[in-house]
Amino acid sequence: DADVTQTPRNRITKTGKRIMLECSQTKGHDRMYWYRQDPGLGLRLIYYSFDVKDINKGEISDGYSVSRQAQAKFSLSLESAIPNQTALYFCATSDLRETQYFGPGTRLLVL
Amino acid sequence: GESVGLHLPTLSVQEGDNSIINCAYSNSASDYFIWYKQESGKGPQFIIDIRSNMDKRQGQRVTVLLNKTVKHLSLQIAATQPGDSAVYFCAENRSSGGSYIPTFGRGTSLIVHP
Numbered sequence: 001d002a003d004v005t006q007t008p009r010n011r012i013t014k015t016g017k018r019i020m021l022e023c024s025q026t027k028g029h030d031r032m033y034w035y036r037q038d039p040g041l042g043l044r045l046i047y048y049s050f051d052v053k054d055i056n057k058g059e060i061s062d063g064y065s066v067s068r069q070a071q072a073k074f075s076l077s078l079e080s081a082i083p084n085q086t087a088l089y090f091c092a093t094s095d096l097r098e099t100q101y102f103g104p105g106t107r108l109l110v111l
Numbered sequence: 112g113e114s115v116g117l118h119l120p121t122l123s124v125q126e127g128d129n130s131i132i133n134c135a136y137s138n139s140a141s142d143y144f145i146w147y148k149q150e151s152g153k154g155p156q157f158i159i160d161i162r163s164n165m166d167k168r169q170g171q172r173v174t175v176l177l178n179k180t181v182k183h184l185s186l187q188i189a190a191t192q193p194g195d196s197a198v199y200f201c202a203e204n205r206s207s208g209g210s211y212i213p214t215f216g217r218g219t220s221l222i223v224h225p
Contacts, residue, residue: 004154042200043155043215090154098143098204098211102154
């Protein structure tokens with residue numbers, strides 16, 4: 001969905017490095033989410049934010065942090081990347097109906 | 112703990128057949144359910160939703176059925192087409208402070224043979 005963009009689309013990094021994944025949306029939604037997707041495990045929620053001043057941990061927040069810089073921007077950081085953080089990462093927004101609108105994903109490989 | 116799961120990880124059908132994808136949920140407090148479709152290389156996309164005060168909802172070629180008694184959700188796709196090939200996820204939404212937080216199932220891969 002072009003209304004939700006993620007950068008970079010692919011990233012290779014080394015163990016111990018700090019990286020940031022960025023998400024921007026033009027849908028005007030207050031609610032934003034970060035998920036990771038692993039084969040056979042579906043989508044798991046990392047962090048979510050209901051407005052600029054609101055940050056909440058999801059199911060698997062350890063090793064991650066987020067920043068909600070503005071209504072339209074929600075970034076995910078890995079302070080010290082480790083190989084088991086290799087995954088596909090999705091940003092999403094939601095409207096008042098709670099339908100999620102996903103970005104195209106960022107494929108991360110931690111060596 | 113509470114969870115959402117799918118019975119069949121892979122479903123293969125012939126073009127033109129009807130497809131049924133199933134989902135079991137265990138959180139009796141969930142009252143809003145959504146089906147998403149994820150095509151290769153893309154993020155999940157909304158297909159159809161249903162609230163717990165309904166047991167059936169129809170869209171274009173898709174129908175969602177909800178059986179609260181046995182905590183079961185299904186997605187029916189009529190006249191399945193090759194373009195329907197994708198991974199399908201059900202998501203249950205549980206209330207958290209007045210808002211809904213989704214929990215996704217593992218997904219079912221639908222393969223449509225021409």
